[in-house]
Each structure stands twice: as structure tokens, then as C-alpha cells.
Amino acid sequence: MPEHSFDISLSVNGEAVAERVDARTTLVDFLREALGLTGSHVGCEHGVCGACTVRMNGEIVRGCLTLAVQCDGATVETIEGLSDSGEVADLQRAFEQRNALQCGFCTPGMVATAQDLLARGGVPSRAEIREHISGNYCRCTGYHAIVDAVEAVAKQRAGAAE
Amino acid sequence: MKPAPFAYHKARSLDDALAHLAAHKDARLLAGGQSLIATLNMRLSAPTLLVDINGIAGLDRIEVKGDAIEIGALVRHAQAERSDVIAKHVPLIARAMPHIAHPAIRNRGTLGGSIAFADPAAELPACLLALGGEIVASGPNGTRAIKADDFFKGLFETALSPDEIVTALRVPMARPDSRIGFAELARRHGDYAIVGLAATARTTGEKLADVRLAYFGVGDTPVRARKAETALAEGNINDAVGALDLSPHDDVQATAATKKHLAGVLLRRVAKQLMEAVHA
Numbered sequence: 001m002p003e004h005s006f007d008i009s010l011s012v013n014g015e016a017v018a019e020r021v022d023a024r025t026t027l028v029d030f031l032r033e034a035l036g037l038t039g040s041h042v043g044c045e046h047g048v049c050g051a052c053t054v055r056m057n058g059e060i061v062r063g064c065l066t067l068a069v070q071c072d073g074a075t076v077e078t079i080e081g082l083s084d085s086g087e088v089a090d091l092q093r094a095f096e097q098r099n100a101l102q103c104g105f106c107t108p109g110m111v112a113t114a115q116d117l118l119a120r121g122g123v124p125s126r127a128e129i130r131e132h133i134s135g136n137y138c139r140c141t142g143y144h145a146i147v148d149a150v151e152a153v154a155k156q157r158a159g160a161a162e
Numbered sequence: 163m164k165p166a167p168f169a170y171h172k173a174r175s176l177d178d179a180l181a182h183l184a185a186h187k188d189a190r191l192l193a194g195g196q197s198l199i200a201t202l203n204m205r206l207s208a209p210t211l212l213v214d215i216n217g218i219a220g221l222d223r224i225e226v227k228g229d230a231i232e233i234g235a236l237v238r239h240a241q242a243e244r245s246d247v248i249a250k251h252v253p254l255i256a257r258a259m260p261h262i263a264h265p266a267i268r269n270r271g272t273l274g275g276s277i278a279f280a281d282p283a284a285e286l287p288a289c290l291l292a293l294g295g296e297i298v299a300s301g302p303n304g305t306r307a308i309k310a311d312d313f314f315k316g317l318f319e320t321a322l323s324p325d326e327i328v329t330a331l332r333v334p335m336a337r338p339d340s341r342i343g344f345a346e347l348a349r350r351h352g353d354y355a356i357v358g359l360a361a362t363a364r365t366t367g368e369k370l371a372d373v374r375l376a377y378f379g380v381g382d383t384p385v386r387a388r389k390a391e392t393a394l395a396e397g398n399i400n401d402a403v404g405a406l407d408l409s410p411h412d413d414v415q416a417t418a419a420t421k422k423h424l425a426g427v428l429l430r431r432v433a434k435q436l437m438e439a440v441h442a
Contacts, residue, residue: 002171002182002211023170023212026199045163046200047267059240059269065199066270067192069170070214116265134351135264 008072012037013081021068028052028063030071031078039079039108043137050136053109054078060116079108088115090156094149102140109136114150121161123154165202172214176300176327179215183325184302186211191327193236193275196267221274221329224248232298233331235274240265242273251335254293254342254360258285261344264352274328277313280320280383283354285346287314288378291386292342292360295333301326314383339364343432346378347424349415355379356415359428363436369397370436375429380410380421390429399433 009018012035019034026045031037031054043051045064052063055077082088091111094100101107110133117124117132124132129150130143138146173179183189189211192198201207215221221236224247231251233242242248243259262268262276262285276286277297290297290310297308302325313321322328336342346358358378363370373391378384389405403426410421 002169002186004167004169006170022167024165024167024202026164026203029164045203047196050264050266053266060266061270062196062266064203065196065267067170067195067199067212070192070195070216113266131260131351132265135266 006069006072008069010071010073011075013077013084023067023069025068026064027054027056027061027066027068027071027076030068031063031076034068037078037080039083041105041108043105048135048137049106050109050113050133051106053112053136055082055112055116060112079112082112082115088112090153091115091118091149094153094156095146098145098149098152100142100145100149102138102142106136106138106140110138110146114146114153118150118154118157123151123158126151129154163203163205165199166205166208168202168209169211170214171211172217174217176218176221176329179213179218179327180300180302180325182211182213183327186213187324189213191215191278193278194238194271195275196263196271197275197279197281215327226251226335227332229335230332231335233273233333235272235278235328235330237273239263239268239271239273239276243268252293252333253336254289254344254362255286255333257342257344258289258360261285261346261348261352261355261358267352273331277331278320278322278328280314280318281354282314282317282381282383283358283379285355285358285360285378288358288360288376288384289344290331290333291384292362292374292376293333294362294374295331297322297328298330298332299326300329305329307332311386317382319382337364339366341365341370341436343435345428345431345435347428354415357410357421357424357428359425359432361432361436363395370395373436375432377408377425377428380408380425387425387429394429394433394436399430399437402433403429 041051043049047065190209192212192214221234223234249256341363343361346355348355363373373395375387390402393402393405410418
């Protein structure tokens with residue numbers, strides 16, 4: 001008979017983690033409650049708001065629509081990891097300078113999603129930026145400043161690459 | 163909300179998954195999970211067992227097979243979006259892909275899952291219907307192919323039996339005379355459309371033939387507008403719009419009257435896409 005809880009081991013922000021999880025535990029709840037990584041936020045819990053966005057095996061996913069048990073053997077990176085490694089330092093600076101966060105609830109997901117776009121290289125158009133963050137709600141409705149910040153960093157990085 | 167407790171089994175093979183489905187009447191298959199886990203979180207469904215098919219080898223390929231393209235059930239939307247084979251040979255799916263949800267969801271969601279879930283407002287079931295594709299399913303009695311025209315039976319209801327698993331989608335390869343059209347209206351890019359239309363046709367050099375118009379978001383299943391197909395093949399867009407005999411319901415996004423109006427708007431847009439390419 002299939003079981004209800006499982007031992008999983010995975011890499012989270014570069015550290016090896018081994019825990020026992022219920023099959024029904026979502027990745028974002030596992031990160032927040034078992035590992036204390038509360039930077040990934042729980043908003044709608046049905047895939048609409050994007051506040052729980054994390055990186056799994058290099059690709060952004062919804063933390064609320066992925067089960068922790070499915071992450072056995074996976075590499076997961078959260079906003080804490082992206083932040084500590086300095087990978088998104090310029091995005092964080094630009095968000096602050098351009099007031100691209102108000103309450104801040106959506107910010108970890110926004111930054112992770114923006115980095116997913118910018119990591120592809122080049123300078124995306126404002127329409128492309130809007131499309132890429134279309135799955136991330138900002139209920140303070142500060143989208144314009146967020147697009148400004150992402151665009152500014154794209155240009156900075158392209159300039160630095162030349 | 164959080165899901166009700168369930169057991170979990172990571173299937174090692176297709177046979178292993180089929181055996182678990184047969185043994186547990188209340189089991190659900192977990193593919194990309196982008197609809198299923200949302201319904202679990204909302205407690206709209208509470209299966210006793212999830213059979214995770216993500217680890218089954220060989221279901222994530224996009225292959226040319228004769229004059230058809232076979233898309234494995236576990237091909238992710240993002241994988242299809244990046245695929246040169248899809249771009250070249252199934253341009254309708256390539257065109258629809260950016261409209262399907264958002265990047266983080268396209269990284270997980272699978273094409274087979276979207277078809278098996280059969281959301282009437284989703285893009286892929288309508289694309290498969292417009293393409294005249296087939297669904298390949300395996301069950302205890304072997305493998306069978308089901309035509310898209312016969313597959314979508316009702317709201318989230320398909321021709322699959324509970325002990326069958328979709329293993330692949332099969333669509334005809336685009337030919338030089340193939341034409342496609344796609345348009346949808348959604349409040350937020352990537353959200354489920356208020357109304358959408360996927361279309362295919364063949365050009366004879368002078369006009370269109372074999373027109374297939376598959377609407378989504380206007381009923382319990384993706385719906386073909388057969389009278390409008392005939393009218394469009396005769397070359398008259400106004401007649402085609404007039405021949406639309408859809409009967410959408412009111413929903414949270416729009417009234418039935420609005421949807422009917424928008425269906426006409428989309429038909430004009432898609433007809434233009436098809437017609438502009440008639441002589442190309």
C-alpha cells in the first residue's frame with residue numbers, strides 16, 4: 001500500500017537537506033515550515049499569484065503547485081539563496097531605488113521571475129517584461145515601477161557585458 | 163487551504179502506473195500538477211492516492227513519425243515552446259503556447275495533462291481539435307488512439323476510461339498548403355480566455371478548404387463551429403460570423419451575449435490570418 005510520508009533529500013540554496021515530509025505538503029510550505037525559509041510567500045495557494053515562485057532544477061516553478069515529495073533529488077533555490085549569492089543584488093537595488101515594492105509581499109516572487117527573464121541575456125522590451133511577470137500579482141499595483149526596475153537592470157547588465 | 167491527506171506513489175513505469183490505477187479506484191494521476199494540485203489545495207478534489215507519472219521514461223519526447231508529429235504526454239509546455247519540431251511542423255501549437263498560463267506554470271504543466279484534464283477554456287484541447295489530432299492512451303487492454311473529435315465529452319469529461327493513461331498526442335504535420343489562425347481574449351495575459359479560437363485550413367491558392375474552427379471558453383467542451391467552417395470555405399467572412407451557432411453560458415468573466423459577440427470578433431481576426439495566407 002502506498003505511503004503517506006516519505007524521506008526526501010535535496011539541495012536547497014546549495015545545502016544538502018534531508019527531511020521526512022507528508023505527501024500532501026507543498027514545496028512552499030516545506031520551505032517555510034520545515035526549513036524556516038520564509039522569503040517564499042504563500043498567497044493564493046492555487047497558482048494564480050506567483051508569490052511562492054522558487055527555482056527548481058534551474059527553472060522557476062510555483063511552490064504551491066509542486067509537492068515537496070516531488071523534489072526528492074532536486075536542486076531548489078529560494079529568494080534567500082538568490083539573495084545570499086549576490087545573483088539578484090542589482091535587481092534588489094533597483095527595486096529599492098525605484099520604489100518597485102510597497103508592501104513587499106510579491107517582491108521575492110517578482111525578483112525570482114525577473115531574474116529568470118534577465119538570465120536569458122539581452123534587453124527585453126517592456127512588453128516582454130510585462131509578459132514574463134504576468135503570472136505575478138502585485139496587489140499594491142506597482143507594476144510600472146517594477147517594469148522600470150527590471151528594464152534598468154537589463155540595460156545595466158547589457159552595458160556591463162560590452 | 164491545504165490538501166486533504168493522500169498517499170503517493172512514484173510510478174516506475176507505465177505498467178506500474180496502470181497497475182496502481184487499476185488497484186485504487188480513487189487514485190489520480192499526477193503529471194505537471196498545475197491544475198490538479200490547485201484543486202487539491204482548494205479541496206475541490208480529495209483522492210486517496212496520487213500516482214506520480216513524472217518519472218516514467220520515454221513520455222517526454224517530440225518525434226516525427228511519418229507525416230505526423232507525436233508529442234509525449236509528459237512534454238512540458240516550456241519544452242514545446244522551445245521545440246524546433248513544433249515550431250516548424252505544428253505552428254498552431256507554437257502560436258498558442260505563449261497564451262497558456264505563465265512561464266513558471268509552463269515549466270511544469272504537461273501537454274498530456276492539459277488534454278486529459280479537458281478544461282473547456284484551455285487552449286490545447288481546442289488546438290488538438292482544430293488540428294484533427296488524436297490522443298494515444300494506454301490501458302489494461304492495450305493502446306488505442308482516440309480522435310480529438312470524439313475525445314471531449316463534457317465538462318472535464320473525456321472518452322478516457324478511469325484506468326487509462328494518455329501517453330501521447332498525435333497531430334498531422336503541417337503541409338505547404340496548411341494555414342493556421344489563433345486568437346483569444348483574456349483579461350490578463352496568460353489567464354484563461356473569456357473566448358478563444360484555434361483554426362486550421364488548407365489553401366487551394368484561391369480559397370480555403372477543410373476549415374476547422376475550434377472555439378474554447380464557450381461551452382462544456384472545445385466546440386467546432388461547423389456552419390461557420392462551411393461559410394468561411396466559401397469565402398464569406400460576414401456569412402461565417404452570421405453562421406456561428408455557439409451557445410455559451412454566462413460565467414464569472416462575461417455574459418453569454420458578450421461571449422457570442424466576442425466569438426464573432428475573434429472569427430474576423432482569425433479569418434484574416436487564414437485568408438491573408440491564402441496566396442502565400
